[in-house]
Ligand code: GLC
């Protein structure tokens with residue numbers, strides 16, 4: 364039962380997006396010294412670990428998920444010393460620190476890719492590029508394929524950000540060379556060849572480089588990528604973003620070898636380091652394969668994030684998750700927001716004048732912009748739902764992820780001028796897809812300065828809406844009904860109430876209430892260690908419902924959520940049970 368002590372089985376992990384957290388030098392872009400000034404805030408909030416989105420040198424064509432050097436820091440964010448100081452401060456505050464790693468692709472500025480393209484182009488121009496590309500060592504790290512010497516491509520694969528996944532290399536005279544490189548994401552993000560042992564060895568070195576600097580683990584970007592089906596067959600169903608084993612570039616069996624190797628590296632350390640997989644894989648049983656005992660420790664639960672506002676669907680997803688993870692004795696995780704999806708308050712906000720379809724709660728990067736982002740939304744309802752589901756998430760067994768600003772109830776920002784937008788999904792589709800900039804707007808720390816306390820100069824790489832003044836930390840801090848106060852209370856209670864501890868306890872992790880209460884999700888976390896049990900009820904229906912349970916209120920999603928046994932719509936409550 365040693366495993367029950369593993370911190371990552373029941374932690375609160377807070378995602379910091381460095382570009383938008385806090386800006387110490389006032390250039391309008393967040394930085395590592397800025398993050399260090401907010402450690403007391405994070406400690407007071409009650410988080411156990413921080414996950415930092417990419418901090419690496421990068422041309423920033425996909426916000427740093429295009430890495431040019433895996434062993435350094437983007438100068439605008441700071442230096443290696445700065446990040447070492449951050450790690451030290453985080454540890455001194457009793458928290459852990461995870462960083463991002465991006466193994467599926469590099470930036471096109473990575474030296475390997477620069478060499479790959481430069482070698483043939485710099486050579487004797489009297490030899491046609493077609494011939495030169497066919498003979499040389501340059502293409503070995505990335506997936507560069509040609510119609511002559513390489514296997515014949517392109518095929519019909521679509522890139523995640525729009526357009527084809529193959530980009531044709533031009534020769535030095537600007538003519539098509541007949542050679543193509545693969546990029547599942549932006550064309551500035553060429554995919555690596557994971558069949559090459561040198562690629563594997565290099566990445567094991569990257570892991571050790573950061574483990575040696577004291578980080579506690581990695582969040583693995585696109586952990587369902589890496590391996591591609593032999594022969595690059597056409598994609599049978601072009602369903603963008605729907606990762607299934609039938610899709611020749613997602614969730615291929617071959618990639619699990621890599622995770623076994625990485626686990627070996629993490630286990631060399633004392634205490635062992637951990638991984639969290641970003642894998643958009645269905646069904647849940649296939650997703651659980653990433654969590655086998657000799658692979659990755661945890662993974663994000665995206666079906667839960669994408670669950671519609673519907674009690675039956677949400678319960679189904681929670682059940683599938685618990686069952687699938689149990690197969691591998693892996694902890695469950697829960698997530699409602701990150702830097703790739705619309706803020707929950709907006710996602711859950713009904714469109715004014717339209718009958719709600721419970722089948723879709725969208726707004727994430729996979730939905731191809733079909734989503735109506737210009738529509739008027741009922742944000743008040745959206746915020747109430749985001750709050751109440753946040754409380755419900757924190758009652759579930761396992762680890763929960765919080766994205767910066769979620770604790771403030773921030774909504775998605777759409778009022779961003781096109782020329783300030785940075786997301787390649789917006790740029791590649793000429794704005795057909797609104798992209799993800801709206802969930803990456805700098806945090807409002809106070810309601811006074813021009814940049815709402817993001818820095819002292821008023822500069823900000825994306826504009827913050829005026830409506831955020833009332834959501835600023837300094838305002839919510841002193842309001843006992845604010846989302847921030849709710850978040851702090853919930854996080855602290857989650858630690859102190861025995862019933863809300865980990866999944867590996869001897870009692871059942873969660874017992875559903877089976878009364879058929881219209882639209883209500885309701886479950887009990889049994890008490891352990893002599894503590895009392897806790898019931899959580901979330902009303903996803905359209906009507907107030909009388910709960911037949913009794914019990915004292917431990918916490919409610921807002922002041923009007925629950926009284927006299929009645930739970931209002933879009934509200935949740937924790938009760939003693
Ligand atoms: C992941 C990241 C996303 C990035 C993509 C390509 O999905 O979360 O932000 O654009 O990978 O690296």
Ligand code: CA
Nearest residue numbers: 390392393394
């Ligand atoms: Ca800065």
